[in-house]
Amino acid sequence: MRDPSQEPADPRRSVPRTDDVLAAPALVEAAERLGGRLVKAAVREAQQRCRDGEIPPSAVLDATLDALPAAATALHPVVNATGVLVHTNLGRAPLSSAAVDALGVAAGATDVELDLATGRRGRRGRSALDALAGAVPEAGGVHVVNNGAAALALVACALTGAGHGGRDEVVVARGELVEIGDGFRIPELLESVGARLREVGTTNRVRLDDYRAAVGERTAFVLKVHPSNFRVSGFTSSVDLRELAGTEGPHGPVPVVADIGSGLLAPHPRLPDEPSASAALRAGADLVTASGDKLLGGPQCGLLLGRAELVERLRRHPFARALRVDKLTLAALEATLVGPPAPVVRALATRPEELRRRAGHLRDRLVPMLGGAVEVGVVDTEAAVGGGGAPGVVLPSVALTLPVRYAVPLRDNRSAPVVGRVERGLLLLDLLAVLPEDEDALVVGVVAADEALRAAGTPADEG
Structure with missing residues (x-):
């Protein structure tokens, strides 16, 4: 006859109840701001991660909070590092x-x-x-x-x-x-x-x-x-x-x-x-x-x-x-x-020497954060107006370079998606459309992409 005390505990019994998680003050406030449906969906996603053994029961609340969007929309704010100022796929002109x-x-x-x-x-x-x-x-x-x-x-x-x-x-x-x-x-x-x-x-x-x-x-x-x-x-x-x-x-x-x-x-x-x-x-x-x-x-x-x-x-x-x-x-x-001046107007007024200075500063920030194992470069590039404006006009610009493997995790990062372009075997993060106030988000995105690559087992020096 089996001894129930010797059988492994059902992991589902340790998962916090939905009502208990939703009663947390932080989630009550989030439900008022975002709506109950979004918050409940985030709770269920965190509970499933707990059932799958990815996180302990004590982390369900924090995982829920981390998964909540900043606003009640499926749209994500994106750092436009494509070198196209008026990018139709990114909503054209960003507002001032x-x-x-x-x-x-x-x-x-x-x-x-x-x-x-x-x-x-x-x-x-x-x-x-x-x-x-x-x-x-x-x-x-x-x-x-x-x-x-x-x-x-x-x-x-x-x-x-x-x-x-x-x-x-x-x-x-x-x-x-x-x-x-x-x-x-x-x-x-x-x-x-x-x-x-x-x-x-x-x-x-x-x-x-x-x-x-x-x-x-x-x-x-x-x-x-x-x-x-x-x-x-x-x-x-x-x-x-x-x-x-x-x-x-x-x-x-x-x-x-x-x-x-x-x-x-x-x-x-x-x-x-x-x-x-x-x-x-x-x-x-x-x-x-x-x-x-x-x-x-x-x-x-x-x-x-x-x-x-x-x-x-x-x-x-x-x-x-x-x-x-x-x-x-x-x-x-x-x-x-x-x-x-709106961001597009500001970008048009930015000179290459200023972009080069900003690129050097960003490189100096990123190199130690990436452990010195990833080559971060600075190159002169050519940007464009986009959106059907000024066809054929070349706008001198400057970009950070990263290995191509960073392109997908940079785009796929929920907290700070960064969209660049691949050229000559490198990922270019063109700075002409990146406002100075967006630089922190770009850095956060690159670091998150690096962490995702390391978690997936991608060697730091892989091209």
């Missing part, structure tokens, strides 16, 4: 601290559409729109929608179709019918809202006479699109805005719309060939469309700037309601425009 603070203010009840002095309905987002108008004084009117593609779609919808005397054609150069990302294309976007395309020129050459010959009874507007993510060189010719401005049709001047894409509001010395909203308006564009989350460095939104009567027509069009931005976007946009 002022914009982040503005989001907190806008999260509650606000006067976004209320005149506090009169108690009556006010102009929606008036302070953000005033800030945008102040940043581009050349614009007679401004409006904001939910992204850059929406801005162009609203223009096409409002200026073509019913009520415009049959004028439904958009005259555009064949070489400017670009794909704007994720398989979406300018011609398909325009046609989806009822516009008809009148293509002129060839893929590499277009002349002013091509536009003039195409403008007719059905012309609604002439569209000038800044090519995104590519350049055509060699036997090429294009027509600039100054030549297109004032194009005459059978019913008088035809509106000229410039889709500049990247959201640069004024010319930038490091991006001499990148079109800006102010320059486009001075050149004669009647309307300019752009994105707010690229070179402007703000939240995702679409900017519309130009002649007051045209902008007002867009604002009052029924389709504009479907593209309306929320109070969070308006608050972040205003803070981006009136606050300190």
Whole structure:
């Protein structure tokens, strides 16, 4: 007959009860902040680790706390060490601290559409729109929608179709019918809202006479699109805005719309060939469309700037309601425009010598933390704007180098993910898009990746 006292204890009996763990003050506070579902899931994960023998029963509470996210979202803050300033896969432009603070203010009840002095309905987002108008004084009117593609779609919808005397054609150069990302294309976007395309020129050459010959009874507007993510060189010719401005049709001047894409509001010395909203308006564009989350460095939104009567027509069009931005976007946009320089703007102003100094300091911090067994280098690199802005422009930069084996554990680290790029057999952590205040997170990520590699049995000197 078996003696029960001699049988091994069931490990499940030693696992703390769910209710007992959830009653801990730290988890009660976490449940108020994150919600009970997330906290309970973390408790169950820690209990399973205890059942599997990974941690003792006394460590279940600490393991739960370590597994809790900083906020109730599956998104992770990431250190962008790719060398691409406006990285679409990483959410494009990171917001300034002022914009982040503005989001907190806008999260509650606000006067976004209320005149506090009169108690009556006010102009929606008036302070953000005033800030945008102040940043581009050349614009007679401004409006904001939910992204850059929406801005162009609203223009096409409002200026073509019913009520415009049959004028439904958009005259555009064949070489400017670009794909704007994720398989979406300018011609398909325009046609989806009822516009008809009148293509002129060839893929590499277009002349002013091509536009003039195409403008007719059905012309609604002439569209000038800044090519995104590519350049055509060699036997090429294009027509600039100054030549297109004032194009005459059978019913008088035809509106000229410039889709500049990247959201640069004024010319930038490091991006001499990148079109800006102010320059486009001075050149004669009647309307300019752009994105707010690229070179402007703000939240995702679409900017519309130009002649007051045209902008007002867009604002009052029924389709504009479907593209309306929320109070969070308006608050972040205003803070981006009136606050300190956004991270993208700061990065563009950073010189290679400053990056080299920072890289040397980071290397000096990391070498002893990695036990001196890992080679950490500093190399000159070439970064890019990204996000469809300044195609072909090379931004001199500096990067830390690590063995390639660090790439995956650096990305896969839950506490401080760092995304770099692999080049010439090395992992490069490009510093141009890494703000000084993000350097501690980069160091934490590298050290955590090193610990993960050692725990997996990867030799310290393995390439």
